[in-house]
Amino acid sequence: MISLIVTSSCVDRLDTENFTLEEENSQIVIDGFISDQPGPYFVRVFKPSAVDDVLNSRDAINAKQVTIFDDQGNKEVLAGDRGRYYTDPSGMRGVVGNKYWVEVELLDGRIFKSTPDEIVPSGTVDSIYVKFESNKPLRGPTEYYFNVFVDATTGPNSFVRWKYTGIYYITTQLGGCWSWRFEQGPQVSDGQVVQNGKFKSVPVGTVRIDEYTFYNKFMVRIEQMSLSREAFYFWKTAADQFDSKESLFQPGFGTLPTNIYEVTTNEPALGIFYATSISKKNIFLTKDDVPVPVPPYTLEIDAPCVNVFAPASAVKPIDWTE
DSSP states (O other): OEEEEEEOOOOOOOOOSSSSSSTOOOOOOEEEEEESOOOOOEEEOOOOOOOOOOOOTTTBOOOOEEEEETTTTTTEEEETTTTEEETTTTTOOOTOOEEEEEEEEETSOOOEOOOOOOOOOOEEEEEEEHHHHHHHHOSOOOOOOEEEEEOOOOOOOSOOOEEEEEEEEEEEEEEEEEEEEEEESSSSSSOOETTTTTTEEEEEEEEEEEETTTSSSSEEEEEEOOHHHHHHHHHHHHHHHHHHHHOTTTTTTTOOOOOOOEETTBBBSSOEEEEOOOEEEEEEGGGGSSOOOOOOOOOOOOOOHHHHHHHHHSSTTTTOOO
């Protein structure tokens, strides 16, 4: 049974779902992570694109080789190209207590390397609950949604990131798919009250209530990711920039921390490669959890579901239960 708290209030909405990057910044960006969950893991190598642009071939940087190492003598060379590189699904996997780093060799001979980052225990996501809210805009019908909160237990330190993902099943005349909704910005454990190692009532996301998201049911997935002090400061700075609606990596706002440097000149790259332990928890919301009538789904369209409701996949998520 889902715990519900019913209120009515106005909530600021953020339109963008991705960090924006400053076009004039020509520094290389390298970002990725490894975790104690099954792979594959991804590393991106690119240059910042214009605001509201997306990663594409003109911004991606082809690397000669991308390799992940650990302090136990293991390494894996990643496959891929066009700025997107990935491990084998059955390849290297993070282990709590080990340290990991990435090395990126570019076609021009430069080599960028991250400082080693240790995987520390993540703690646990203890419970997920939602709070029903409504907002009446100046024009149009009343909007309804759930705000999502978590209670959690810390690991050895209180540096964590909470990652929200929402998934719902929907159909068109050509079949069904699972549509994905991602966090609007990073959520980190800054300013959260910790009592006896417990986080309480941490806001992590929003679920819009309409005929699409509640056609079938809506899955809320929360991942609690452990962070080293260096990774925490990166994500904290990123969250502050996102909340202020400034561009990520914008020089005028301040310096975004990095742990990646060119090995001969010590020239910094932008971005971060970090190692994390992840604790997950899911809940499902249905129409029965919504205290107002959900509009009927009447869309009739002769087009692939994955195109109409992108980002989406025709493959059922591994943690989706009927």
